[in-house]
Amino acid sequence: MTDQKEMHESQHHIVSPVTYAIVFGALLVFTALTVGASYVEMGIFNPIAAILIACIKAMIVVLFFMHVKYSSKLTKLTVFCGLFTFLALIGMTLADYISRAWGQW
Amino acid sequence: MSATIVSLPDQSTARIPKVNFITKENGLLSWLLTGDHKRIAILYLVSLTFFFFIGGALAGLIRLELLTPQTDLMATDTYNKVFTMHGVIMVFFFLVPSVPATLGNFLIPLMIGAKDLALPKINLLSWYLYVAGGLLAIYTMATGGVDTGWTFTTPLSTHYVNTNVLTTGLAVFIAGFSSIFTGLNFIVTIHKMRCPGMTWFRMPLFVWAHYAASILMVLGTPVVAIAIVLVALERTIGIGVFDPTKGGDPLLFQHLFWFYSHPAVYIMILPGMGVISETISTFSRKRVFGYTAVAFSSVAIAVFGFFVWAHHMFIMGISNYAVLVFSLLTMLVAVPSAIKIFNWTFTLYKGSITFETPMLYTFGFMGLFTIGGLTGVFLGTSGTDIHLTETYFIVAHFHFVMVGGMLMAFLAGIHFWWPKMTGRMYPEKISQLAAVVTFIGFNFTFFPQFILGTLGMPRRYASYPPEFQVLNVFSTAGATILGVGYLLPILYLTWSLKYGEIAGNNPWQATGLEWQTQSPPLTENFPATPIMDHEAYDYEWLENQKEKEVASVG
Amino acid sequence: MSDSTAIAHSAHDAPEHGHEEHPAYLRHHFENVEQQADAAGFAMWLFLLTEVMFFGGLFTAYLIYRNWYYPAFVAASHQLDIFWGSLNTLLLISSSFTMAMGVWCAETRKKSGLVLCLVLTFILGIGFLGIKTIEYKEKIEKHHVPGFHYSLNSFLNPDSDEAAKKAGDQPLPLDMARHTEVYFSLYFAMTGMHALHMIIGIAILGFMIYRAQAGAYTAGHVTFVENFGLYWHFVDIVWIFLFPLLYLISRHANT
Numbered sequence: 001m002t003d004q005k006e007m008h009e010s011q012h013h014i015v016s017p018v019t020y021a022i023v024f025g026a027l028l029v030f031t032a033l034t035v036g037a038s039y040v041e042m043g044i045f046n047p048i049a050a051i052l053i054a055c056i057k058a059m060i061v062v063l064f065f066m067h068v069k070y071s072s073k074l075t076k077l078t079v080f081c082g083l084f085t086f087l088a089l090i091g092m093t094l095a096d097y098i099s100r101a102w103g104q105w
Numbered sequence: 106m107s108a109t110i111v112s113l114p115d116q117s118t119a120r121i122p123k124v125n126f127i128t129k130e131n132g133l134l135s136w137l138l139t140g141d142h143k144r145i146a147i148l149y150l151v152s153l154t155f156f157f158f159i160g161g162a163l164a165g166l167i168r169l170e171l172l173t174p175q176t177d178l179m180a181t182d183t184y185n186k187v188f189t190m191h192g193v194i195m196v197f198f199f200l201v202p203s204v205p206a207t208l209g210n211f212l213i214p215l216m217i218g219a220k221d222l223a224l225p226k227i228n229l230l231s232w233y234l235y236v237a238g239g240l241l242a243i244y245t246m247a248t249g250g251v252d253t254g255w256t257f258t259t260p261l262s263t264h265y266v267n268t269n270v271l272t273t274g275l276a277v278f279i280a281g282f283s284s285i286f287t288g289l290n291f292i293v294t295i296h297k298m299r300c301p302g303m304t305w306f307r308m309p310l311f312v313w314a315h316y317a318a319s320i321l322m323v324l325g326t327p328v329v330a331i332a333i334v335l336v337a338l339e340r341t342i343g344i345g346v347f348d349p350t351k352g353g354d355p356l357l358f359q360h361l362f363w364f365y366s367h368p369a370v371y372i373m374i375l376p377g378m379g380v381i382s383e384t385i386s387t388f389s390r391k392r393v394f395g396y397t398a399v400a401f402s403s404v405a406i407a408v409f410g411f412f413v414w415a416h417h418m419f420i421m422g423i424s425n426y427a428v429l430v431f432s433l434l435t436m437l438v439a440v441p442s443a444i445k446i447f448n449w450t451f452t453l454y455k456g457s458i459t460f461e462t463p464m465l466y467t468f469g470f471m472g473l474f475t476i477g478g479l480t481g482v483f484l485g486t487s488g489t490d491i492h493l494t495e496t497y498f499i500v501a502h503f504h505f506v507m508v509g510g511m512l513m514a515f516l517a518g519i520h521f522w523w524p525k526m527t528g529r530m531y532p533e534k535i536s537q538l539a540a541v542v543t544f545i546g547f548n549f550t551f552f553p554q555f556i557l558g559t560l561g562m563p564r565r566y567a568s569y570p571p572e573f574q575v576l577n578v579f580s581t582a583g584a585t586i587l588g589v590g591y592l593l594p595i596l597y598l599t600w601s602l603k604y605g606e607i608a609g610n611n612p613w614q615a616t617g618l619e620w621q622t623q624s625p626p627l628t629e630n631f632p633a634t635p636i637m638d639h640e641a642y643d644y645e646w647l648e649n650q651k652e653k654e655v656a657s658v659g
Numbered sequence: 660m661s662d663s664t665a666i667a668h669s670a671h672d673a674p675e676h677g678h679e680e681h682p683a684y685l686r687h688h689f690e691n692v693e694q695q696a697d698a699a700g701f702a703m704w705l706f707l708l709t710e711v712m713f714f715g716g717l718f719t720a721y722l723i724y725r726n727w728y729y730p731a732f733v734a735a736s737h738q739l740d741i742f743w744g745s746l747n748t749l750l751l752i753s754s755s756f757t758m759a760m761g762v763w764c765a766e767t768r769k770k771s772g773l774v775l776c777l778v779l780t781f782i783l784g785i786g787f788l789g790i791k792t793i794e795y796k797e798k799i800e801k802h803h804v805p806g807f808h809y810s811l812n813s814f815l816n817p818d819s820d821e822a823a824k825k826a827g828d829q830p831l832p833l834d835m836a837r838h839t840e841v842y843f844s845l846y847f848a849m850t851g852m853h854a855l856h857m858i859i860g861i862a863i864l865g866f867m868i869y870r871a872q873a874g875a876y877t878a879g880h881v882t883f884v885e886n887f888g889l890y891w892h893f894v895d896i897v898w899i900f901l902f903p904l905l906y907l908i909s910r911h912a913n914t
Contacts, residue, residue, distance in 0.1 A: 014766045015759075024756040031748050031902075035741065038907035046911075050903040058896045065759045065892045074296065075704060082708040085324045086715045088411055093360045093719050096415065096427035097726070221688035223698045289705045297698040298688075327709045331716035335848070342806035344844035346720055351805075352728060352838040361716045634690075 013070040023064045030057050108459050110390065110614050113530065119607035121528040125625040140225030141628055146211035147526070148232050150519075153207060154595065156198040156239055163191035165588065168550075168581040174574050176567040184567035185252035186268070190242070192255030193273060197280045198239050200507060201369060204376035205287055205322075206235070208518045209315045211526060213291060215619035215626060216309050218300025218635040223293040224286075231286040238280035245269045245276060254565060256366070259347040259358040263339040271340060274333040281326045281333075284372070288322025291315050300618075302637035306400070309617050309641055310393055313400040314379025317407040321368040321375075325411070329365035332358055356422055363414040371410040373507060374474075375403055377514030378445055381467055384517050385449045387615040388464035389456025392642035395448040402441035409438040419490045428487045435485035442478055446471060461613075462533060465540040466517035473509025473547065477502055480555065495565075498558025504551045513543070516594065523598065524612045528624045529605030535597050543590030549583025614651075616642050621650075684880050696882045703886040707893050710856075714897055717849050721904060724845065728838035730831060734814050735842035736908040737826035738803060740794065744906040747790050748898065754783035755895040762888045765881040770874055773884070777868045780891070784861045791854055798843070805844045811836045826910070846905055853901060856894050863887060 034053040042049065063069040068079055113119070126143045136144055166187050170178040179187070210228065214221055222228050245251060251273045253262040262270050295316050299308070336358065338344045345351030347358050386393045393399055415423055415431040423431075449471060458464070480502045483489050493499065524530050553576040558564075562573045569577070611620040622631050639646040682692065689695040725732045761776030801820075802810035814836040817823035831839075867887060870876065876884045 014763065017760060017763055020756060020759045020763070024752065027752045027755075028749070031745065031752065034903050034907060035745055038903070038910040041911045046909060050907055054900050054903050057899045061755060061892050061896055061899070065755055065895075066889055074701065078701070078704045078708065081320075081324070082711045085411060085708075086711050086718075089328065089364055089712070089715050090719050090722060092412060092415075093357075093364075094722060095430065096356075096360070096423045097723050099424040099426035219688065223688075224702055225686075225688065227702075285709055289702060289709075292705055293698050293702045297694060297701060323705055323709055324712055327713035328716050331713050334852075335716070335720070338844070338848060344805045344848065345840050346724075346844050346848075352724070352731075352834075352841050353844075354723065357720055357723060361719070364716075629687075 013067075015064060015067060015070065019064055023060050026060060027057055109461060109533075110388065110459050111461065111530070111533075111612050112609075112614055113606055113612055114609040116606055119609065121607060121625070122623045124627065125528070125623065126628040127625055129628045138229070140221065140229060142210050142214055142222045142225065142228060143526070143626065143628075145228050145232050146207050146209075149202065149206040149210065149235070152232075152236055152239065153199060153203060156194055157591075159243070160191055160194035160199055161588065161591065163187050163194065165584065167191060168584040170567055171569070171577045172574075172581050174569050174571045174577075179567070181567045182252060183250075185254075185565070186246075186250030188565060189251050189254050189273075190246050193251075193277065194239075194242060195507075196255055196369070196373075197277050198235070198242060200373040200511060201280075201284055202235060202287070203373075203511070203515050204380060204518060205291070205315060205318060205372075206231070208311075208380065208515075208522060209291060209376055210287070212522065212619055213294060213312055213315060214298070215525075215622070215630050216312050216617060217295065217298065217303050218618050218631065218637060219294060219298040220629045220631075222290045223298055224290050227286050228290055231283045231290070234279050234283035234286070238276045238278075238283065241272055241276035241279065245272045248272075256362065257333075257336060257358075259336065259339070259355040260349070263336055263347050263355075263358075271337055274337055278330055278333050281330050284322050285326045288319035288326075291319040292323065295319075300635050300637055304637075306397065307637055307639075307641050309379075310382035310396065310399050310403070311376075311379035314375045314382065314403045317403040318372045318375040320404075320407050321372045321410065325365040325368040325372070327365075328361055329369075332361035332365075335361070356418070359418050359421060360415070363417045364411075367414040367417065368407070368410045370503075370506070371406050373511050374514075375406060377470070377511040377518075378403070380514045380518035380521070381449060381470055382445075383615075383617070384463045384467045384521050385452050386642045387521070387613050388461060388467070389453050389458050390614075390644060391452055391456040392640075392644070393448065394451035394454075395444075396641060399445055399448050402444045405441040406438065409434070409441065413438050413485075416485050416487075416490070419487050420494055432485060432487040432490075436482070439478065439482055439485070446475055446478075460537070462531070462536040462540050463517040463521040465537055465544075466513045466520065469540065469544045469547075470510055470513045470517065473505050473513065473544075477505025477507075477510055480505065493558060495563055496558035497554040497562045497564055500564050501551050501554035501558060504554070509547055509551070516540070516543070519594070519598070521613070522619075523601070524608030525619055525624045525626070527602060527605070528608055529601050530608045530612060531594075531601045531605060532597050535593065539590055539593035539597070542586060542593070546583050546586030546588070546590045550580050550587050551583070553577070553579045553583075614647065616644060616647050682880070692880075699882045699886060700889075703889050707889060710893060714849075714852065717845065717852065718900070718904075721845050721849065724838075724841050725904075725908070728835065728841060731814070731835050731838035732842050733909045734817070734823065734828050734831055734836075735803075735839040735846075736906060737828060737910075738798075738801070738813060738820075738822050739846075739906050740797075740822070741906055741910065743790050743794055744902055747787050748902045750783045750787045750790070751895050751898050754780045754787070755892055757783065758888050758891045762881070762885055765871075765876045765884040768877045768879070770871065770877040773877055774868060774871050777864060777871055781861060781864045781868065784857055784864065788854060788857060788861070791850065798847075803839075803843050804847065805840045809840050809843075811839070814839050849901055849905070853894065853897050856897070860887075860891055860894055863890075 030053050034050055037049045037053070038046065062079065068075055126141055136148065139145060166179070167184070170176070170184055170187075176184065210222070249269055251266075251268045251270055253266055253268070253270060257270065257274070295308075295312060335346055339347050346353045347355045349355065382393050382399060413431055413435045415427055416435045419428050419432075480498070484493060484499065484502060520531060520536060557573055557576050560573065562569050608624050610623055613620070618635055618637070619626075621635070685692055685695060689698070757776045757779040761773050761780060764772035764776055798804055801813065802808050803813070813820035813823050814831045815833070817828035817830055864887075867876075867884065871884075
């Protein structure tokens with residue numbers, strides 16, 4: 001399914017160590033950020049911030065360490081499908097639990 | 106039924122090709138350590154047949170018990186074990202792998218012009234995992250069985266039974282990985298190994314159907330795997346995720362279980378639908394009507410199939426709003442299946458229809474799957490489901506789609522591609538008889554069960570009120586006929602291995618790359634990489650080929 | 660979908676193939692090395708999808724029970740040492756970095772660099788497991804393992820427990836205290852499953868170090884290292900989510 005040219009590119013594009021180092025640094029910063037945020041009272045935004053930071057960290061690992069940014073459309077589609085199904089599982093199951101004692105949570 | 110499209114080479118001079126995938130290497134190890142997708146398919150076929158008959162024997166025991174309203178043939182606990190093992194074996198060790206592991210494995214590389222699947226070693230591993238899981242299931246039966254129902258509902262399975270839940274769970278877990286690896290292999294192969302000219306929309310619809318089923322295998326199976334792991338942890342160390350006394354929710358298991366098990370029914374039926382696309386085209390001599398619609402509807406079934414699982418849980422305690430949402434979504438998932446039935450019917454219109462055995466099974470499929478599917482709508486509607494669920498209506502519904510649908514499609518496929526796999530034709534008359542016997546037996550067995558269900562007979566009960574006996578006797582009588590119908594193919598197909606007529610490359614005058622090479626095929630499938638220069642189901646191209654080629658076999 | 664198909668230029672290539680076109684590791688059912696590497700990478704991604712769904716079930720359970728028993732989850736999470744958790748996170752992120760660098764070394768054919776990176780990844784992974792062992796041991800000692808004489812003491816009398824006291828926990832009502840067992844069930848299930856994947860990864864790393872030393876991955880055939888890298892990064896991503904969800908539920912003074 002991949003274009004021959006696109007596939008060659010994805011196979012031959014070598015991500016530079018500088019990119020890796022920047023991502024590594026960013027991951028360390030975000031980790032410090034998330035630990036720090038847990039000590040601050042932010043009400044409903046605590047879990048939101050934690051998940052958001054985790055998502056950003058995961059995203060840069062996926063894009064750069066796992067080379068998805070430089071990969072074929074098929075790889076990107078595959079990652080998306082995994083994410084989509086994962087969210088469907090969680091979302092639809094939670095839909096049941098959320099609505100059970102509607103208004104009493 | 107004298108009209109036939111079968112065109113065999115001159116039997117006095119025809120021979121099976123000397124070099125083919127069966128004769129290429131000899132010895133047991135060459136089969137047990139093979140990477141050849143065709144040999145693995147045969148390995149699967151043999152083991153699947155074995156497990157089918159075990160599951161069938163269990164079905165026979167169920168029907169025998171239900172001849173009388175009392176539990177007189179076996180104790181109630183034993184009956185519970187019998188229907189549980191019948192379900193476990195039929196679902197996980199027969200229906201899920203049936204078409205993909207046999208016909209899919211054999212045909213997908215041939216259909217797309219590849220030499221093998223992308224990951225042959227993983228393919229072999231898949232078979233070994235299947236066998237390991239199956240042997241563990243047999244061990245479970247031998248050591249006392251399990252009686253929770255194939256659905257392992259908590260907290261019964263975690264807290265209230267002393268039977269082999271763990272070993273059965275492990276068997277299913279292992280078989281699940283077999284399924285995952287098969288699906289993974291198919292997806293990679295279909296994406297990466299099509300021959301030159303084989304675009305997505307030139308592939309046979311059989312391949313599309315397997316692609317959709319493979320997506321479900323890869324994305325759905327791990328969730329039931331983790332559900333089983335959690336049940337195991339619950340049973341062994343009492344972690345408490347499904348235990349109400351510790352704050353757990355038993356329904357969580359059902360959510361995780363059915364998240365896979367609903368897509369699982371599409372894993373089971375989609376490959377069968379793929380077979381039907383092929384046979385209906387060949388035996389109408391016409392391209393499948395609305396190729397694109399059928400292809401996309403396969404994928405649509407796969408996608409929508411992920412969003413409807415809680416329709417198995419309407420009465421279990423989920424919220425009313427969840428019931429509403431899942432009921433609505435269930436209406437949606439029926440649409441792509443209906444699209445396929447319509448398209449196949451339009452394929453028949455103005456086609457030159459002949460009634461060889463695969464086509465008989467195909468007609469059986471279309472009628473019985475339609476009935477089964479329509480009754481699914483009754484069950485998807487939450488209002489009626491409340492009354493029909495956990496009755497024989499459900500049993501009839503899923504047997505119509507799985508046995509009347511899927512199993513008939515499997516038999517259609519086995520007969521259709523038998524000449525390609527073995528080089529020999531099966532005997533037509535007796536096989537047509539078997540198909541008719543199966544159809545009659547099936548209807549006698551399962552149609553009364555719709556009535557029993559609406560009258561209120563519960564499922565999974567060894568005893569029932571005496572007023573239900575007449576219909577139950579009908580059902581058991583039908584089951585006997587059905588058993589004969591399934592036994593006959595074993596006998597005559599085995600017979601045909603030695604005495605069947607030589608088939609030649611293309612006894613059905615079918616399109617498709619698998620028919621343009623010898624029967625049985627070479628180990629590497631094609632003498633040279635084929636180039637696909639025509640659309641799928643292009644019978645005109647086939648006519649041109651015939652004019653050009655000099656028929657020779659052997 | 661594009662019209663293009665598999666990679667073979669044509670079926671009628673010259674019968675004489677140069678040695679570079681048919682290296683020993685090219686399997687016979689592939690037309691060329693690119694197709695094989697492409698297929699292998701795609702297969703690895705699909706396998707990772709199955710892993711995502713496998714862990715997905717556990718995350719679903721976690722989200723439900725956290726919302727049902729929030730106070731219990733907060734109190735129970737205070738029993739985890741944020742120092743060890745953060746250190747583990749640093750170790751794993753670093754191992755992801757060294758693994759990525761290892762892939763780069765394989766791609767640029769630097770054998771000793773590759774071996775160094777793999778060894779570092781290995782050591783960091785072992786370090787992670789070592790810390791996990793310390794943490795598990797503490798849980799066992801404090802009777803916080805579900806099903807094995809699980810003790811509610813730390814939650815009914817937080818002053819008797821150092822970690823709870825430090826966090827300023829209030830005593831929980833009895834039924835809510837019981838629900839801390841659900842938290843620990845999920846803690847052990849999720850971190851245990853994660854650790855199992857780490858162990859498998861470390862074992863494969865050991866094998867890879869041996870093969871890398873023999874030069875197997877720096878001769879142009881990097882598929883194995885690349886795909887293992889994908890697996891390792893995935894395991895890292897699982898931890899990236901486990902860490903805040905299990906350790907950082909709420910560390911601020913008043914819950």
